[in-house]
Amino acid sequence: EIVLTQSPVTLSLSPGERATLSCRASQSISSYLTWYQQKPGQAPRLLIYDASNRATGIPARFSGSGSGTDFTLTISSLEPEDFAVYYCQQRSNWITFGQGTRLEIK
Amino acid sequence: QLQLQESGPGLVKPSETLSLTCTVSGGSISSSNYYWGWIRQPPGKGLEWIANMYYSGSTYYNPSLKSRVTISVDTSKNQFSLQLSSVTAADTAVYYCARLVGVLTGHFDYWGQGTLVTVSS
Numbered sequence: 688e689i690v691l692t693q694s695p696v697t698l699s700l701s702p703g704e705r706a707t708l709s710c711r712a713s714q715s716i717s718s719y720l721t722w723y724q725q726k727p728g729q730a731p732r733l734l735i736y737d738a739s740n741r742a743t744g745i746p747a748r749f750s751g752s753g754s755g756t757d758f759t760l761t762i763s764s765l766e767p768e769d770f771a772v773y774y775c776q777q778r779s780n781w782i783t784f785g786q787g788t789r790l791e792i793k
Numbered sequence: 794q795l796q797l798q799e800s801g802p803g804l805v806k807p808s809e810t811l812s813l814t815c816t817v818s819g820g821s822i823s824s825s826n827y828y829w830g831w832i833r834q835p836p837g838k839g840l841e842w843i844a845n846m847y848y849s850g851s852t853y854y855n856p857s858l859k860s861r862v863t864i865s866v867d868t869s870k871n872q873f874s875l876q877l878s879s880v881t882a883a884d885t886a887v888y889y890c891a892r893l894v895g896v897l898t899g900h901f902d903y904w905g906q907g908t909l910v911t912v913s914s
Contacts, residue, residue, distance in 0.1 A: 688856075721900040723840075730889055730904035731840065742902065774840055778898040781855060782830075782842035 689713055691775050691785035699793040706762040708788045710775035713756075719779040720758045722751055725787075726771045734773075735760060767792075795820040797890050797905035804911050805884075811877040811910055815890030822871045823848045828893035830901060831864065831875045833886040836909075841886075845893050846873060853897045880912045 690713040700706055710720065718738040723731035733742040735751035738758060748763040762769055770792050775785040801813035815829070822829060831843040844864045845853045854862055863876040877884060887909050891901035 719898075723901075730891075730907050731901070732904075733900060733902045736894070736900040736902075776840075776842075776900065778895060778900060781853075782845075782898050784840040784842065786839045 689716060689777050689780050689783055691777055691783055693773075693775060693785035693788045695788060696786075697789045697791060699791050700765055701793045702765050702767055704765050706760075706765055706769070706790060708760040708762075708773055708790070710753075710758040710760070710785050711756055712758075712777060712779075715755045716777045716779035718754050719777055720751070720753065721776040721778065722749075722760045723774045723776065724769075724771045725774065731774060762790075765790075795892065795903045797892065797903060799888060799890050799905045799908040801908060801910070803909060804913065805880055806914050807881055807912055808879055811875070811880050811884060811888075811912075813875045813888055813890075813908065813910070815873050815875075815905060817871045817873075817892075822866065822873060823868050826894075828853075828895065828897065828899065829866070829873050830891050830893045832889045832891060832901070833884075834889070834907070835883075835886045843875065843877075843888075845897060851897075882912050884910070885912045886910060 694709045720738045722735040725731045739751045772787045796818045828845045830845040861878045866873040887907040889907045890905045892903040893899045
């Protein structure tokens with residue numbers, strides 16, 4: 688099983704700041720990494736797939752990068768609606784999710 | 794706009810079988826481009842993939858749950874279903890159905906709203 692470790696567990700920032708979230712895989716997963724955003728009481732929302740491809744309708748302030756074992760989700764300038772929990776997911780071997788990063792307002 | 798909606802009992806007794814159905818609207822479950830999947834999330838915790846399937850019946854299960862999971866499809870009703878046997882309190886979770894972009898594995902682009910299933914006597 689491929690384990691995804693997300694860091695930090697919690698990230699406290701202010702609107703307008705830049706957010707950098709990390710996801711590390713226990714073995715190489717090429718570019719088979721997806722990012723989701725989840726708000727309380729809602730289903731996850733697809734943000735980024737295959738490491739760097741924005742999903743339809745996702746604002747350009749969201750970007751993804753990385754390959755192999757280390758991946759990053761960057762939100763260039765935080766909007767109030769961006770404060771949520773973010774999960775990464777790999778599809779290289781079965782499907783597993785990271786434990787999530789909570790992005791909270793500072 | 795594609796929509797998915799989970800339905801089924803919200804309370805299941807320990808040792809019994811959990812049964813959920815996902816109804817797809819705004820698109821065909823028989824589309825050749827997509828698989829369909831189930832994911833769950835225990836209260837306050839992270840996401841766990843359960844299984845994926847193709848409309849033809851091809852299935853792909855999480856090895857940790859495979860012995861207890863059965864998924865099936867009813868193309869005439871545009872639905873797919875999940876059965877999880879011998880449930881315990883650890884199976885209490887919000888269960889989501891979703892569309893998978895990919896073959897066997899991939900990413901989930903459309904999700905249902907989720908349904909909470911509690912395992913309790």
